[in-house]
Amino acid sequence: MLLLGERITVRDMQESDADFMLALLNSPGFIDNIGDRNIRTKQQVIDKIHQVYTLEYPVYGLFTVVNNQTNEPLGTVSYLKRDHLSHDDIGFAFLPQHFGQGYAFETSKLLLDHVINQGKTCVVAVVNPTNVASIKLLEKLGFIYAGKTTMPGETSLISKYSFNISD
Template sequence: MKLIAKSKRLNIRELNEFDAQFILELTNSAGWIRYIGARNISTIAEGLDYIKSGPEKSYQENGFGLWAVVKNKGNDTMGLCGIIKLNPLSQPDIGFAFLPKYEGKGYAYEAARLCIGIAFDKYRLDQLKGIVMPNNMRSIQLLQRLGMTYRDTDHQQNLDTYVLINNTVAI
């Protein structure tokens, strides 16, 4: 278990094979399906395949990816948060998703702030995107609270892009 960051209430760590059940539950939650899309994960084995082909592959290729957000007390895995780079030419974006019972408690904001710090301080990214469906108001409000501003809309994919510029990177 590789610890990425921690705060008073949570730890952020790499996903591993023991998170397959959590991935199964999260990817089948109503919010995930509505705002991210069905991943057709219906078994623990498929949850493990998702971890290996997504986050673990990204850790190897980019050094970052989606990480597990774990409650300090009780060690419960609450959600995912991290830096996503979908293809070599794209700008990285921040991603987050939490189990319904952990939504609305500030965990996503806390985890996202840690991930933004990692993106800018460790990886020296000059900007970070937030890509969201226009009807996902809670995520839009979170992106705005994180300091991101609306940039544009991809009408073909029905996605809005928000951007946070790293003003500390030397140009």
């Protein structure tokens, strides 16, 4: 998939994104808000990209967000169907140097518009309840709080937000 925004392009994640992903997966914000994936080498990143695409979830997309002017990877966005969630799930993560610049909103809005155009009527997102910035972003996109849930193999409760497309 390829989505073009004003400042960003959303494209399929590739093995060439491994160095960028290694930095993202080990950034303090990712570890604190999403979790430590214990991925410490470029090869582990490449293996994880293949695992997510082929085994872990029925994946609609794991995408890299790239700056249109510099071609620099800024972050990621995902659109997945996870067995434990009732609806498809969107997620996002950005390198800390790109926080607060509107990239996460632009990216998420672009993906959400694409999903709506594909005929989906409900999408969910899960977020660490202490991640105020992501919660504000979800609410700005039109998501509403839908309760607590857990991720498989985890014990910590996380917040679930729902976006319902009204006719």
